[in-house]
Amino acid sequence: MKINHIYSRLFLLGFVAFLLLPNSGYCQDPHFSQFYASPLNLNPALAGSSSGNYRVSVNYRDQWRGALDNSLKTFGASGDLKYLLNDKQKRPDIAAGGFMFFSDQVGDFDLNTNQIALVGAYHKSLSQDFDNYLGIGIQFGLIQKSINYEDLFFQDQFNAIDGYDIPTGELLPANNFAFLDFAVGLNYSITPIKGRQYYAGLSYAHLTSPNISFYKFDESPNPDLVKENALHAKLTGYVGASIQTSEALEIQPRVLFLNQGPHTEVNLGTNFRYKFVEKESTYIHFGPWLRFVKNEKGLGVESIVFSAGYEIKNFILGLSYDHSIGDLVSDRKGLNALEISISYLGEVENNDGFCPTF
Numbered sequence: 001m002k003i004n005h006i007y008s009r010l011f012l013l014g015f016v017a018f019l020l021l022p023n024s025g026y027c028q029d030p031h032f033s034q035f036y037a038s039p040l041n042l043n044p045a046l047a048g049s050s051s052g053n054y055r056v057s058v059n060y061r062d063q064w065r066g067a068l069d070n071s072l073k074t075f076g077a078s079g080d081l082k083y084l085l086n087d088k089q090k091r092p093d094i095a096a097g098g099f100m101f102f103s104d105q106v107g108d109f110d111l112n113t114n115q116i117a118l119v120g121a122y123h124k125s126l127s128q129d130f131d132n133y134l135g136i137g138i139q140f141g142l143i144q145k146s147i148n149y150e151d152l153f154f155q156d157q158f159n160a161i162d163g164y165d166i167p168t169g170e171l172l173p174a175n176n177f178a179f180l181d182f183a184v185g186l187n188y189s190i191t192p193i194k195g196r197q198y199y200a201g202l203s204y205a206h207l208t209s210p211n212i213s214f215y216k217f218d219e220s221p222n223p224d225l226v227k228e229n230a231l232h233a234k235l236t237g238y239v240g241a242s243i244q245t246s247e248a249l250e251i252q253p254r255v256l257f258l259n260q261g262p263h264t265e266v267n268l269g270t271n272f273r274y275k276f277v278e279k280e281s282t283y284i285h286f287g288p289w290l291r292f293v294k295n296e297k298g299l300g301v302e303s304i305v306f307s308a309g310y311e312i313k314n315f316i317l318g319l320s321y322d323h324s325i326g327d328l329v330s331d332r333k334g335l336n337a338l339e340i341s342i343s344y345l346g347e348v349e350n351n352d353g354f355c356p357t358f
Contacts, residue, residue, distance in 0.1 A: 033267075037059060046185070061074040136184075145178070263293075267291050268292070
């Protein structure tokens with residue numbers, strides 16, 4: 001593949017993904033249950049890790065619809081492509097590039113966080129006898145935060161009769177700002193024999209712990225204003241495997257660990273990939289998951305996640321539903337989430353990738 005051909009494909013992928021999103025990208029630490037369907041958000045070193053020469057993914061998450069008038073919504077899209085170096089070798093090194101957009105929206109106050117980022121990765125082949133790669137990736141981008149003050153009301157706006165229609169005396173800061181953001185990552189994968197694949201990775205996001213306070217540009221001497229509010233750096237770690245147990249069935253156990261400041265989360269589960277149409281390369285995916293979070297009571301189960309997917313040739317559709325444990329053991333209702341993902345792999349060369357797409 002020629003380099004100018006690669007650049008034209010990257011531009012096309014970016015344009016298609018932009019059209020698929022409702023507005024712009026997001027996210028300040030987006031939370032996807034289908035984390036492997038959003039690979040560049042998981043780890044920049046996963047750029048170029050699919051079995052196709054290019055890949056595009058779109059994600060949507062709707063959270064807490066039963067508890068809020070306006071549910072929390074997260075959108076995401078990403079695209080990446082790879083270029084084989086020294087392609088005369090049996091297992092050449094791989095260079096990859098990509099992009100991602102995220103948008104997180106809190107509807108009641110139009111509190112939005114949007115992100116756009118570029119990603120680059122390099123995968124070094126460690127063996128010519130079997131697939132054995134060590135990859136490093138870097139991500140740099142821009143995060144934008146905004147809030148709509150027209151939907152906020154304060155005590156001094158009450159007219160003492162029937163509404164909040166008096167102008168407020170509150171001195172509000174600028175409601176829109178942006179800052180640079182950086183992330184790095186490592187990914188290791190090995191396929192010692194056909195039908196057996198193992199992988200692990202680490203990523204470190206928000207390297208500079210940027211200040212995300214809306215008051216950071218305010219020159220007021222008021223000591224009560226919170227002018228410093230650092231975005232904690234985020235550590236992500238994962239391990240997983242793909243084990244072919246028969247011609248039709250593949251088991252994919254995975255563990256994901258997230259830590260950001262005082263917050264810790266662990267996702268643990270297994271996907272099953274079952275081939276039910278031989279000639280058309282058609283698969284179904286399904287699997288249960290548990291999400292553990294650390295709170296004031298320690299580490300405990302927060303949600304049960306049910307996932308399912310449909311794969312035909314290069315196209316994968318994923319669905320998942322998070323059911324909050326709190327809904328089962330208390331009076332809290334509606335703290336659940338629905339998630340949809342769409343992935344497409346282009347110019348697939350074989351069935352082996354560095355990690356599963358779904």
